[in-house]
Amino acid sequence: MNYVAGYKGKKIEIEAGSMLAAKEKAVALLKPTKKDAGLLWVLPVQKVETAGAVALVIDPGLIN
Numbered sequence: 001m002n003y004v005a006g007y008k009g010k011k012i013e014i015e016a017g018s019m020l021a022a023k024e025k026a027v028a029l030l031k032p033t034k035k036d037a038g039l040l041w042v043l044p045v046q047k048v049e050t051a052g053a054v055a056l057v058i059d060p061g062l063i064n
Contacts, residue, residue, distance in 0.1 A: 007032050007040040
């Protein structure tokens with residue numbers, strides 16, 4: 001499954017088996033401080049390819 005994570009204006013795409021695994025990868029890559037850990041966000045997305053372009057679309061069915 002694909003996820004998009006962000007922290008302080010930085011955004012990354014993550015491939016992980018679960019939301020928890022995606023958040024752990026995001027913490028390792030974006031390195032938020034303990035104080036700012038709550039500012040890190042992770043959203044499930046689907047990759048949609050149309051006319052040679054790839055778009056990441058938020059999957060509302062997977063947001064709890």
